Amino acid sequence: MINILQETQRCLQCKVPFCQKGCPINTPIPEIINLLENESIDAAGEVLFKNNPLSIVCSLVCNHEQQCEGNCVLNRKDVPIQFSDIENYISDTYFDKMVIPIQPSNNKKVAIIGSGPAGITISLILAQLGYNVTIFESRSELGGVLRYGIPEFRLPKSILERYHKKLLQIGVKIRLNVTIGGTLKIDDLFRDGYLSIFAGTGTWRANSLRIEGESFGHVHYAIDYLASPESFHLGENVVIIGMGNAAMDVARTALRHGARKVTLYARSDKISANTIEYQKAKLDGADFEFNMAPSKITDEGIIFHNTTDDKEEHIDADSIIISVSQGPKDKLTSTTSGLNSSNNGLLLTDSSGNTSRAGIFAAGDVVHGAKSVVEAVSQAKLVAQSMDEYMSNL
Known part of the structure; x- marks a missing residue:
């Protein structure tokens, strides 16, 4: 955790706050930092909560690198203001003691x-x-x-x-x-x-691959696995189909639940997940393979079709998790x-x-x-x- 006050003091209080413009919910970042420095954490927390009732949550799971922090002017030559840490500190401290004003009941x-x-x-x-x-x-x-x-x-x-x-x-x-x-x-x-x-x-509702073998017992869907990972016994070698944010969460979770080898596969040469989520999955030990389209699931693993040279390859796997979005x-x-x-x-x-x-x-x-x-x-x-x-x- 950074020193919160030292971080707020780095804020330039820009007349045109690009950090605020980069936030999907338009969080008044300069105002919140000013309130924290000059008034109280409660005053800052009140503004935060009024603007975003889920500020605690967003401080942890937002894509800050492309939103508030990614648009900070300091990002051009220096380290941007780490507003996610500031927001988390304020909202976490303020939340439990916050008294929410309630208007008289309208009986509706x-x-x-x-x-x-x-x-x-x-x-x-x-x-x-x-x-x-x-x-x-x-x-x-x-x-x-x-x-x-x-x-x-x-x-x-x-x-x-x-x-x-x-x-x-x-x-x-x-x-x-x-x-x-x-x-x-x-x-x-x-x-x-x-x-x-x-x-x-x-x-x-998980989207399926619609390929042979998808009903086998060692095949699972990301949305089901993330709901209760402790209920699954994946084995040591796990293959994940997809490279979105959910796939990164699956990979990191599987590694924390005993998998020794986790490999994510993508049909193209691109990663659809946020850069930071990919970096964290890689840091945790996940591997990545590109231009590999799944064609058939077997009892021992899965067959991929390489989209660059038309060759097929069988990959052994104890479990296969499909993470190709949901509806x-x-x-x-x-x-x-x-x-x-x-x-x-x-x-x-x-x-x-x-x-x-x-x-x-x-x-x-x-x-x-x-x-x-x-x-x-x-x-x-x-x-x-x-x-x-x-x-x-x-």
Whole structure:
């Protein structure tokens, strides 16, 4: 950890803060640094939280090298301000003692389906405005992709427990192990008096390779492995298909759970993951192979087709993990009339988050596909405003 005060003193307080412009949620970085230096950590924390309710999370998992820190003017000739460390220090220190102001209850019910970054953000915002908010989460713990898609070494689960406690403190009700589209459907929520419903169900359906052998017992999907890596017994030699951010998380997790050789394969000569995530995976001991297209899975491993010389090669592997993106499940659209989706299953919305059915809103991965946490938060803030405007007229 850097010396926080020494780091804030390096800030040039630019009149045109490129760091702020580089942030997807437009975090007022110079203002926060100024508040920390001249007023108090609580004042800085209040501004941080108001702008980004998931500031603790974003301080750990954002792609800072391409966003705030990557756009710092000091980056041209020197080391950029390490705002991720500053943000983490402020938000982590302030969060538990923070008192969230709540407006008097307006007796209007809101249902939030999914407790990922978008769902948590909207719940926090609408609860402050006096709405009676209930979160419906299909899994046994709150957090969505934050809990089940990001490894513990990148995002400690204790942070999500703190959010759970904070949500309860401000009156948000949380129902776990409830899938909307199963026993309960969206029509049931409207029947019971919920005036608007937010769908933030994410993308939990793994995309397949559609090649022979994909059903074998030593083949797994990244999204399933990351949800509960301790449940898998991969062996010592692991092959990962894909080189996105999730694939890097899989590689680093597998190495931490006993794998001795982990190799990631890409069809092309490019890495789709963020540079820093690739560098960390490489530092942890992962290997990388390029221009290798999977053609068939065998009991002993996998056959690749080299895209540069048309040769085939069999690679031995104890386990194979497929990490080639994912899409949304169809429980909501298949059980809800008037709720439209695209050909790949993503919910269709306008720029304000309105779906094709009045009163139902959506944002996050279920609308745009797998994106970053900070992008989901930014979208959720806009949708929360739309939901408030919609319900104010009812």
